[in-house]
Amino acid sequence: MKRKRKTIVLGCAGLFIFGVLISAFLAWQGLTLISGEPYFNTSRDKAKLRVVRDPYRDVPAALEAHRAAHGSYPKDSASIDLSVPGGLAAAGILRDGSLRYSSGEPTAYSIYLKLNWDGGLVYRSDQPEWVYDPGTGEPSWKID
Numbered sequence: 001m002k003r004k005r006k007t008i009v010l011g012c013a014g015l016f017i018f019g020v021l022i023s024a025f026l027a028w029q030g031l032t033l034i035s036g037e038p039y040f041n042t043s044r045d046k047a048k049l050r051v052v053r054d055p056y057r058d059v060p061a062a063l064e065a066h067r068a069a070h071g072s073y074p075k076d077s078a079s080i081d082l083s084v085p086g087g088l089a090a091a092g093i094l095r096d097g098s099l100r101y102s103s104g105e106p107t108a109y110s111i112y113l114k115l116n117w118d119g120g121l122v123y124r125s126d127q128p129e130w131v132y133d134p135g136t137g138e139p140s141w142k143i144d
Contacts, residue, residue: 037116039132041141046132049143053121053130056113059093060123062086063109072106073125 039045065084067073074080077094081087094101103109113121118135121143131140 039115039119039134041132046143049115049121049130049132052113052115053143056093056099056111056121058086059090059099059111060125060128062090063125073103073109074101075103075106077101 037048039049062080062084063073065086066081069081069084077091080091080094082091093099098113100112100114101109102112107125109125111123115121115132120133120135121130122133122140123130130143132143133140
């Protein structure tokens, strides 16, 4: 009888621990769904971020073509010259709302793609490279 009781207690404890682990896993999955996937400065996450960035990769070249043609970057996404190389595609991407384009001055701009609660991909004309900014105060890091 004691052995049976001990088995039942161990079985209940095992089920409890299993339930806690499943709950923690589901909570993590739920948080990721709500806030977006977290990224870390690893080769695996950099590869994932390059895949996310690839549809937007040609936007900076179109903005540079606009600057070459007009002497300054467009003041907003609606102002991009559609006749410059890549201009039409870049305008479509910038106007669909996934990227945030900002140009505080005619000689500089930035592009931001929000990926999770705090973080996102950033491209700045003064530092022409795509970086991941965790948005938590930690330093940004290159994805290429």
